[in-house]
Amino acid sequence: MVNQPKSLRVIFIAIQSLFLALFSAELERLEQAAKPDGTLSFLVVGDWGRRGAYNQSEVAVQMGIIGEKLDIDFVISTGDNFYDNGLSGIDDTSFDESFTKIYTAPSLQKQWYNVLGNHDYRGDVEAQLSPILTNLDKKWLCLRSFIVNAEIAEIFFVDTNPFVDKYFTEPEGHVYDWRGILPREKYLSNLLKEVDLGLKQSSAKWKIVVGHHTIRSAGHHGDTEELVGQLLPILQENNVDLYINGHDHCLEHISSPDSAIQFLTSGGGSKAWRGDVRWWNPEETKFYYDGQGFMSVQIAQTQLDIAFYDVFGNVLYKWNTSKQLHSTM
Numbered sequence: 001m002v003n004q005p006k007s008l009r010v011i012f013i014a015i016q017s018l019f020l021a022l023f024s025a026e027l028e029r030l031e032q033a034a035k036p037d038g039t040l041s042f043l044v045v046g047d048w049g050r051r052g053a054y055n056q057s058e059v060a061v062q063m064g065i066i067g068e069k070l071d072i073d074f075v076i077s078t079g080d081n082f083y084d085n086g087l088s089g090i091d092d093t094s095f096d097e098s099f100t101k102i103y104t105a106p107s108l109q110k111q112w113y114n115v116l117g118n119h120d121y122r123g124d125v126e127a128q129l130s131p132i133l134t135n136l137d138k139k140w141l142c143l144r145s146f147i148v149n150a151e152i153a154e155i156f157f158v159d160t161n162p163f164v165d166k167y168f169t170e171p172e173g174h175v176y177d178w179r180g181i182l183p184r185e186k187y188l189s190n191l192l193k194e195v196d197l198g199l200k201q202s203s204a205k206w207k208i209v210v211g212h213h214t215i216r217s218a219g220h221h222g223d224t225e226e227l228v229g230q231l232l233p234i235l236q237e238n239n240v241d242l243y244i245n246g247h248d249h250c251l252e253h254i255s256s257p258d259s260a261i262q263f264l265t266s267g268g269g270s271k272a273w274r275g276d277v278r279w280w281n282p283e284e285t286k287f288y289y290d291g292q293g294f295m296s297v298q299i300a301q302t303q304l305d306i307a308f309y310d311v312f313g314n315v316l317y318k319w320n321t322s323k324q325l326h327s328t329m
């Protein structure tokens with residue numbers, strides 16, 4: 001009898017933890033060290049896994065060279081990691097043939113932070129999230145939505161797939177792996193809340209958000225209206241500096257006077273959409289390239305530098321911005 005209240009309390013705590021685990025989608029936080037001088041550099045590639053085809057291998061070689069030159073700290077993948085239908089399971093040979101055997105340069109053997117693309121959702125999503133892949137290749141890490149705290153910058157990775165209505169309403173014969181996402185409304189409202197909260201709590205000098213889908217794009221897919229309506233207001237309210245995505249198979253930079261956010265597409269990891277360009281206000285289209293390539297980001301306390309490269313490693317475009325030391329922190 002004397003022990004009963006204690007055991008009840010243990011049960012209560014167990015139930016409470018279970019409840020929290022099930023119903024609070026607190027984003028996982030990962031720590032990424034910056035360089036000893038506090039700066040950070042990384043590459044961004046998207047829409048890549050084609051067993052080396054469509055210049056995937058050429059892009060990988062140049063990433064290796066630029067990665068070495070910039071002494072990168074990590075690599076970001078904006079999703080569509082494996083074509084056409086993600087991975088069929090943890091033993092799918094695409095993992096080796098489209099990732100491990102392609103990104104072989106020493107400078108690329110850093111942490112990769114991967115998000116999922118719509119093509120990844122057409123396979124076994126949980127395979128890509130599995131730690132077994134990290135055992136096979138230690139640079140691999142893929143989660144749905146998470147935060148990387150890199151000191152000077154905080155990077156918010158958002159799984160944008162569940163936002164897109166048409167994958168649910170007109171799947172066009174594709175089967176999407178929505179395990180862990182349903183019920184969708186609840187999942188999305190939780191996710192938005194967590195991203196908002198994470199951004200509000202962030203004291204990092206630079207705030208970056210990464211997702212697979214476009215918010216603003218002059219490419220084939222154009223804007224993703226669901227993200228314009230639901231995610232963009234949160235990014236604007238929290239003074240996000242960059243939104244980085246893939247999905248459109250091009251390299252582009254859009255910047256509009258009504259928002260301080262820079263919209264950057266790095267989706268040129270393999271097959272490109274040559275000539276597939278929409279009209280966009282030339283004042284806002286800072287750069288558009290419809291071939292293959294990748295992007296680099298270099299961050300210091302007061303300056304952020306972007307560059308886009310083609311399959312030969314040529315710099316196609318550069319952009320920079322600066323912030324005063326006293327503006328935050």
Ligand SMILES: *[C@@H]1O[C@H](CO)[C@@H](O)[C@H](O)[C@H]1NC(C)=O
Pocket residue numbers: 054055271272291292310311
């Ligand atoms: C590879 O890149 C070159 C240079 O941009 C381009 O001319 C060629 O068409 C590309 N090949 C493929 C298969 O996309």
Ligand SMILES: *[C@@H]1O[C@H](CO)[C@@H](O)[C@H](O)[C@H]1NC(C)=O
Pocket residue numbers: 319320321
């Ligand atoms: C930043 O970009 C401007 C052009 O917009 C250029 O004149 C300047 O040299 C760049 N600064 C650095 C440090 O690269």
